[in-house]
Amino acid sequence: MNQFEVRTESHRQMVDVTRQVAAAIEGAGEGICHVYVPHTTAAVVINEHADPDVARDLIAAYEAMVPDVHFAHAEGNSDAHLMTTLLGSSVTVPVEDGRLRLGTWQGIFFVELDGPRSRKVWVKVY
Amino acid sequence: MNQFEVRTESHRQMVDVTRQVAAAIEGAGEGICHVYVPHTTAAVVINEHADPDVARDLIAAYEAMVPDVHFAHAEGNSDAHLMTTLLGSSVTVPVEDGRLRLGTWQGIFFVELDGPRSRKVWVKVY
Amino acid sequence: MNQFEVRTESHRQMVDVTRQVAAAIEGAGEGICHVYVPHTTAAVVINEHADPDVARDLIAAYEAMVPDVHFAHAEGNSDAHLMTTLLGSSVTVPVEDGRLRLGTWQGIFFVELDGPRSRKVWVKVY
Numbered sequence: 001m002n003q004f005e006v007r008t009e010s011h012r013q014m015v016d017v018t019r020q021v022a023a024a025i026e027g028a029g030e031g032i033c034h035v036y037v038p039h040t041t042a043a044v045v046i047n048e049h050a051d052p053d054v055a056r057d058l059i060a061a062y063e064a065m066v067p068d069v070h071f072a073h074a075e076g077n078s079d080a081h082l083m084t085t086l087l088g089s090s091v092t093v094p095v096e097d098g099r100l101r102l103g104t105w106q107g108i109f110f111v112e113l114d115g116p117r118s119r120k121v122w123v124k125v126y
Numbered sequence: 127m128n129q130f131e132v133r134t135e136s137h138r139q140m141v142d143v144t145r146q147v148a149a150a151i152e153g154a155g156e157g158i159c160h161v162y163v164p165h166t167t168a169a170v171v172i173n174e175h176a177d178p179d180v181a182r183d184l185i186a187a188y189e190a191m192v193p194d195v196h197f198a199h200a201e202g203n204s205d206a207h208l209m210t211t212l213l214g215s216s217v218t219v220p221v222e223d224g225r226l227r228l229g230t231w232q233g234i235f236f237v238e239l240d241g242p243r244s245r246k247v248w249v250k251v252y
Numbered sequence: 253m254n255q256f257e258v259r260t261e262s263h264r265q266m267v268d269v270t271r272q273v274a275a276a277i278e279g280a281g282e283g284i285c286h287v288y289v290p291h292t293t294a295a296v297v298i299n300e301h302a303d304p305d306v307a308r309d310l311i312a313a314y315e316a317m318v319p320d321v322h323f324a325h326a327e328g329n330s331d332a333h334l335m336t337t338l339l340g341s342s343v344t345v346p347v348e349d350g351r352l353r354l355g356t357w358q359g360i361f362f363v364e365l366d367g368p369r370s371r372k373v374w375v376k377v378y
Contacts, residue, residue, distance in 0.1 A: 001220060001227070032286055032378045034158055036220060038229025040174040045337040048292040057323045057330040058337060064319035067190035071183045078183040085171040085184060089232070090218050092342050094253060094288060094376060101253070101374075103290025106341070122227075124220060126158045126252060126378060127346060127353070160284055162346060164355025166300040193316035197309045204309035211297040211310060215358070216344050248353075250346060252284045252378060 002123045008042075008115035012063060014055035017044075018107040021093075021123055022100050028125035029098055036090045036122040041080035041114035043087035044121070049107025062087075062113070080114035087111055095125050128249045134168075134241035138189060140181035143170075144226075144233040147249055153224050154251035162216045162248040167206035167240035169213035170247070175233025188213075188239070206240035213237055221251050254375045260294075260367035264315060266307035269296075270359040273345075273375055274352050280377035281350055288342045288374040293332035293366035295339035296373070301359025314339075314365070332366035339363055347377050 002024035006015050017035075025033050037044045048054045062083050071078035091108060094101040102108075110121060128150035132141050143161075151159050163170045174180045188209050197204035217234060220227040228234075236247060254276035258267050269287075277285050289296045300306045314335050323330035343360060346353040354360075362373060 001222070032158075032284075032376075034218060034220065036218075038227075038232060040172075040180075040229070040231045046292075046341045047333055047337050051325055051327075053324040053326065054292075054330060054333050057321075057325050058334055060321045060323075061319050061330070061334045064321045065191065065317065067187050069183075069186045069190045071186075072179040073177055073183050074179070075177075078180060078187070081173055081180050082184055082187045085173050086212055086338055088214060088217075088340060089172045091340075092218065092286060092288075092344065094286065094374060096253065101290075103292070105292045106290060122220060124158075127348070158284075160344060160346065162344075164353075164358060166298075166306075166355070166357045191317065193313050195309075195312045195316045197312075198305040199303055199309050200305070201303075204306060204313070207299055207306050208310055208313045211299050212338055214340060214343075215298045218344065248346060250284075 004121055006110050006119045008112035008117055011115055012059045013112040015110040016049045016107050017110045021108050024123040025125050027098050028095055031095050031125040033093045033095045033125050041077055041084055042119055043084045043111040044091050045087050045109050045111055046091050046106050048105045050105055077114045083113050130247055132236045132245040134238035134243055137241055138185045139238040141236040142175045142233050143236045147234050148226050150249040151251050154221055155224055157221050157251040159219045159221045159251050167203055167210055168245055169210045169237040170217050171213050171235050171237055172217050172232050174231045176231055203240045209239050256373055258362050258371045260364035260369055263367055264311045265364040267362040268301045268359050269362045273360050276375040277377050279350050280347055283347050283377040285345045285347045285377050293329055293336055294371055295336045295363040296343050297339050297361050297363055298343050298358050300357045302357055329366045335365050
């Protein structure tokens with residue numbers, strides 16, 4: 001199991017971690033790369049990383065989608081738990097010749113939903 | 127393939143199945159645990175299972191997020207199909223030494239979206 | 253890695269690709285089938301494919317869920333990027349005796365969110 005750290009700087013933030021994931025699987029040959037976030041208020045997604053406006057738009061939209069209901073959880077971050085379950089705690093990407101086989105425009109984003117914090121990402125090829 | 131049953135008691139309900147999944151993979155050594163829900167109106171997610179308020183907040187939020195559009199499907203449960211596709215039919219978790227390697231606060235929840243019903247969960251380590 | 257093409261005909265559309273995935277894994281024995289979409293404005297989900305009204309309802313709901321916020325991305329398709337991250341870029345399904353082990357009502361849908369376009373789907377059993 002490879003692990004790397006992500007230090008987020010905002011309450012909500014998308015962090016492009018494609019390079020870190022690629023480095024973590026070097027020499028892994030062939031298989032399926034599992035990128036796993038061991039937190040309950042942060043997620044991981046695959047999407048466009050060429051235009052940084054896309055990541056900003058996503059964060060704005062995630063915030064706007066949180067419904068106006070009464071949340072009981074005393075920590076006050078149920079919105080972050082909600083978006084985490086919708087976005088997901090892991091992604092899987094094909095690996096060939098020790099390299100991530102992503103689509104042309106795809107990158108891997110760590111999604112901070114209740115930061116800033118120090119976070120971890122676990123990576124392994126199966 | 128291991129399988130266990132979940133009997134849900136409400137129309138919408140999050141059921142913590144972390145123990146059942148852990149039991150299903152005992153002795154599996156190392157790999158990736160695939161937890162699969164073979165239904166179209168129930169899902170599986172990973173999130174906090176320490177404070178039961180989180181699960182209650184999530185259910186309230188899922189219901190509130192269903193948009194007010196006309197649904198054509200005659201069974202009248204398109205809201206459940208919708209939330210199933212957003213939450214997902216499977217999760218994957220690393221396994222080391224025959225044990226689930228979840229984050230500190232993470233548990234695995236079966237998400238009933240059109241109950242109460244008798245449901246199945248399939249588990250296997252690859 | 254197996255690959256097949258999907259030619260979508262509408263701006264938003266769910267395309268049942270269960271048969272193409274099943275054909276792509278023939279002879280694969282046992283494992284986990286990874287269905288991967290290498291695009292950033294198209295996704296893949298598992299849901300009911302018996303009644304075509306379900307797929308129509310899902311598309312209507314996905315559109316209605318996009319929040320009314322200002323999107324900065326100049327291409328004007330941030331709504332499609334948003335729904336892609338919520339639905340996901342891959343699904344995983346158990347394979348036994350070279351066949352997909354889906355639930356009774358489950359099918360695999362390619363979800364076009366910014367078409368019509370010519371798209372690709374990657375399939376492999378691990």
